[in-house]
Amino acid sequence: MKYNFDEVNNRMGTYCTQWDFIQDRFGEKDLLPFSISDTDFKAPQPVIDRLEKIIQSGVYGYTRWNHHDYKGSIASFLSRRHHIRVEEDWVIYSPSVLYSVSLLVRLLTQPKDKVVTFSPMYDSFMSVFDENNRERVDCPLDVIDGRFTINFDLLEEQLKEASLFLLCSPHNPTGRVWSAQEMTKMVSLCKKYNVKMVSDEIHSDIILKENPHIPLLAYLEDYDQLYLLSSASKTFNIPGLLGSYCVLPNQEIREAFVHYTRKVDFLNSVSLPGLIGTMVSYNECEDYIEQLNEYIKENMRFVKEFLQENLPNFKFDIPDATYLAWIDIRNVPFTSKEVQDAFVHVGKVAVMAGETYGMPKYLRLNCGCPKSKLEDGLLRMKKAWMLYIVNRGFINGQNRKKNQK
Numbered sequence: 001m002k003y004n005f006d007e008v009n010n011r012m013g014t015y016c017t018q019w020d021f022i023q024d025r026f027g028e029k030d031l032l033p034f035s036i037s038d039t040d041f042k043a044p045q046p047v048i049d050r051l052e053k054i055i056q057s058g059v060y061g062y063t064r065w066n067h068h069d070y071k072g073s074i075a076s077f078l079s080r081r082h083h084i085r086v087e088e089d090w091v092i093y094s095p096s097v098l099y100s101v102s103l104l105v106r107l108l109t110q111p112k113d114k115v116v117t118f119s120p121m122y123d124s125f126m127s128v129f130d131e132n133n134r135e136r137v138d139c140p141l142d143v144i145d146g147r148f149t150i151n152f153d154l155l156e157e158q159l160k161e162a163s164l165f166l167l168c169s170p171h172n173p174t175g176r177v178w179s180a181q182e183m184t185k186m187v188s189l190c191k192k193y194n195v196k197m198v199s200d201e202i203h204s205d206i207i208l209k210e211n212p213h214i215p216l217l218a219y220l221e222d223y224d225q226l227y228l229l230s231s232a233s234k235t236f237n238i239p240g241l242l243g244s245y246c247v248l249p250n251q252e253i254r255e256a257f258v259h260y261t262r263k264v265d266f267l268n269s270v271s272l273p274g275l276i277g278t279m280v281s282y283n284e285c286e287d288y289i290e291q292l293n294e295y296i297k298e299n300m301r302f303v304k305e306f307l308q309e310n311l312p313n314f315k316f317d318i319p320d321a322t323y324l325a326w327i328d329i330r331n332v333p334f335t336s337k338e339v340q341d342a343f344v345h346v347g348k349v350a351v352m353a354g355e356t357y358g359m360p361k362y363l364r365l366n367c368g369c370p371k372s373k374l375e376d377g378l379l380r381m382k383k384a385w386m387l388y389i390v391n392r393g394f395i396n397g398q399n400r401k402k403n404q405k
Contacts, residue, residue, distance in 0.1 A: 003288060005041055005295040006370050022350055031350040032377050037172070037324060039237045039368030041292070044285035047236065047277050054276055062269040065093035070279055074245055077282035081289075082204065082215045092246045092257055093270055097202050098124050100229045100246045100257075105132050105164065107256050108196045108227075113163040116155070120359035122172045122200070137162060138358065141174065146317050146328065148174040150182055152189070159193045167199040170206075170213060173326050173357050173364045175319020177207065183214050191223040198227045202244075203322045205235040205289050208297050211320060220249060227253070235289060236281040237368075243274025296323045299367040299374055306378045311385060314363075323368035330361045334392075339363065339385075347384030349377050 011019045018036050023029040042048070054060075065071075071091040078086050094100040109115060111133040117125055119138040129136040137158050141148040148171070159165060167186065170177045178186070190197050199216035207213055216226050231244035248254040261267040281288075300318040303325050307314045315328040329336055340353040340363065354362030367374060 001045060001287065003041075003044070003291050005292065006372070007042070008370050008372060009040055009042060011040065026344050026350050028344060028348075031344060031348050032373070032380060033350045034366040034369070034374075034377055035350050035352055037234065037322075037366055037368070038239050039323065039366075040370060040373065041237050041368065043236055043238050043277070044281060044288040046284040047238065047280045050276050050280045051241075051273055054272065060272060063272045063275055065270045065275060070275060073279040073282040074247075078215070078247070081286065082213065082218075084215050084217050086217065086247055087249075090247050090249050090254065092248055092254060092261075094229075094244045094246055094261070095242060095267060095271075097200055097229045097231055097244045098128060100244065101125070101166065101198065101200065102128050102132060103257060103260055104198050104227060104229075104246075104253075105129065105134055105166075107253055107260075108198070109134055109163040114158075114161055115164045115166060116158045116162045116195075117166040118150070118168065118171065120173055120354065120357035120362070122168055123356050123358075125166065125168075126358070134164075141176075146315065148176050150178075150186075152185055155186070156189050156193075159189050159195050162193070162195050164196050164198065165190050167197060167216065169199050169201050169216065170203045170321035172203060172322060173324055173352075173354075173362075175208075175322045175324060175326055177209070177211050177213050177320035179211060180214055183216070183219065187216075187219045187223050187226070190225070194225075196225040196227070197223075198229065201228055201230045202234050204230060206293060206296060206323055207321050208293065208300060208318060209320045213321065217247060217249070224250065232278045232281040235292070236277065236285060238274070238277040238281065241273040241277040242271035243278055245278070296367060299323070299369075299371060300325060302371060302374060303365065303367060303378065306375075310378075310382045323366065325365040325367050327363040327365060328361070329363060332361075336361055336363055339388075342384045342388035343381055346387050347380035349380040349384070351377075351381075 018033045022031045022033050071088040074091050075086040075088050078084055114135045114137050115129050116137045116139055119140050139155050139158055142151050204213045217228050220226055228247040233239035248257060304316050304318055307316050313331040329339055336353040337355055343349050343351055352364040354360050
């Protein structure tokens with residue numbers, strides 16, 4: 001079916017984190033939000049139809065995930081879309097990807113062990129290691145001609161003393177899709193130093209360029225300490241339904257994971273809407289993915305052209321993946337927190353500062369929205385920027401007051 005991603009959906013009054021509770025993060029209400037990474041799009045129609053049928057039944061009892069319908073939908077989807085073989089027994093339900101990261105950190109490492117991950121990074125990665133008493137080792141990505149690349153010499157040195165490597169693939173916030181050469185090298189280094197690998201692949205369906213996403217488990221024949229985490233939530237905009245999954249080929253780790261979820265954390269029953277949402281999305285809604293990707297590509301092109309024409313010191317290249325624009329403001333004579341402050345308090349528009357992800361002088365803009373909202377937000381950013389630099393004594397990036405001396 002044809003989806004209308006131009007449709008504007010009023011999310012106010014739905015207890016929505018991004019809209020109803022924007023003041024919690026930015027200190028002001030009534031902002032136009034481009035912050036956390038859910039979208040403003042409706043879920044696929046087959047998901048809505050199936051949920052309506054379930055709701056109308058009036059019976060919402062305890063549910064189970066350990067069956068063919070659930071696990072088979074995931075295994076089949078990963079085979080069709082990402083060309084990897086996954087046995088159904090490897091698939092384990094989890095309430096969220098971050099829950100899975102936290103539990104696998106405890107299962108695969110010991111207190112005080114070193115865990116390597118790339119920076120900038122998804123901000124929740126920062127706390128998950130600290131709260132589990134592990135030492136986070138940041139491996140900064142290099143920026144070469146605006147493109148983020150891996151410093152393999154540094155990575156190898158860090159892996160020599162590490163127990164776990166947490167990969168974000170595709171990468172949030174930079175939007176990188178790791179090439180086959182990069183993936184092979186990372187797996188090879190982890191195998192060489194006996195470092196286990198966990199890959200958060202929640203953004204793996206939103207691919208904007210020709211280079212394909214390669215799941216970590218494509219390398220399972222080369223190394224057996226590989227673990228994949230994902231969810232249907234980002235792609236189909238169903239995070240509020242709750243639910244994610246792990247693919248854990250290692251039987252010992254798989255059994256330990258299930259033991260903790262059932263006997264320690266007592267997650268014996270799953271969210272019925274989340275269960276249905278995942279199965280229907282993966283079984284019936286790949287047409288939604290194709291149309292969504294095309295729409296996000298156009299949004300990204302719009303952002304790039306707008307910045308080039310109106311805010312030329314804001315540099316942006318369309319990412320390989322995700323609906324998150326990672327904007328380079330290193331040519332701007334202010335910090336990203338100062339720029340964010342101008343957007344929030346002058347333009348009434350909320351974007352994320354790079355410091356949140358461990359990298360100053362960048363901004364993250366969520367482009368998973370109707371183009372009309374994106375255009376409104378960019379115009380607000382332009383207006384706020386012009387007022388801000390004039391008030392600060394800058395014109396065309398130069399300090400007017402300094403030049404007048």
